[in-house]
Amino acid sequence: MLTHFFVTGTDSRVGKTIVSRALLQAMSAQGKIVLGYKPIATGSQELADGVRNKDAVTLQKSSSISYPLAKITPFALSDEDIFTSELPLDLFDQITAGLQFMRLEADTVVVEGCDGWRTLITPAQSYSEWVVQSQMPVVLVVGIQEGCVSQALMAAQSIIADGVCLLGWVANRINPCLAHYGETIAAIRQNIEAPLLGEIPYLPRAESREMAKFLDLSPLVGQSSLAKAATNNK
Template structure:
């Protein structure tokens, strides 16, 4: 049974958080205890109740159990870029400890990454190195816009080359004015060896909507191997 998977994107701002919310809600609709986990959150803000990241808060609100913010995101950073921030040496251990905590409390954990697949978490280590270490199946979010076909195929190739299962991909229509939408979907789908799990239409305030209907969980057949 699939217990956890990792959501990455073709780039930043392609809709990873919205897709993660949709996945969590779809799992909850099937009666599962589904938890969102964002180990590292960049671009956070200092607020009255501490450092907060809006994407992590969305995952907190989208989970079946509302865990404390610090459990959802053990490392919230003010910088937009990960590798220029003050990353502790034991960052992978921190991330793994948080994941294990989540796995103990839920039926399934959706882990949201930062930016694209080959994001640097330190000047010489990739975020994807941790995903490989944990052997987590990957779901790729493709923001449907100009140039996304190449980005999608390159990202899928990199994930597979790294030896991880590509469990599926999700199309997120971030540009409602893009011509040839269906042709773009077909071009990606015909060249990625993974199922299209869903298409997210362009929606204002998607972080507060019910997104479950846009995801087909029946296409997920990958098992986690520990």
């Protein structure tokens, strides 16, 4: 069983939170206790009762346990650019501790990333380094729009080259007017060995909808064994 995995995207604003919601709902429907975790989030707001991040709120509402927002997103940044924000030197240790605590509470923790796979948190350090250190398997979210085929292939190649297991990918139709949608999906499927786990249609207010029906998690059964074997071989 997958105890935790990381959700990354081909870019920012491709629907990682919506896909994370769908994953949480789908696993919850299988009887699992699930928690969403977004260690670092940008675009947070300073309110009278504290810092609030809309992605963290979506994850909170999609989880089996009503976790405090401060635990779901310990680093809720107001700046839209993670690279320009000041983060502690022991950032990886802190977010690892948060993940380990959540794993004690849940069967599976869905860890949502920030922006794309190569997002920098310092001039010389990427967020993906933490995922590699933790040997977390990855689900890739592909925002279906112009240019997404090359973005998807480059992201998948980078993930695999970094030595972590690519569990699968999810297509999120963020451009409802895109021509040749079916051909685009077929081209990505042909060139990424990891399975397609689902297709999310263009939906208004998707963060408040039931999303599990758009996913098929059956391929993850075999993939989770591969991820475990890869981790054990490190």
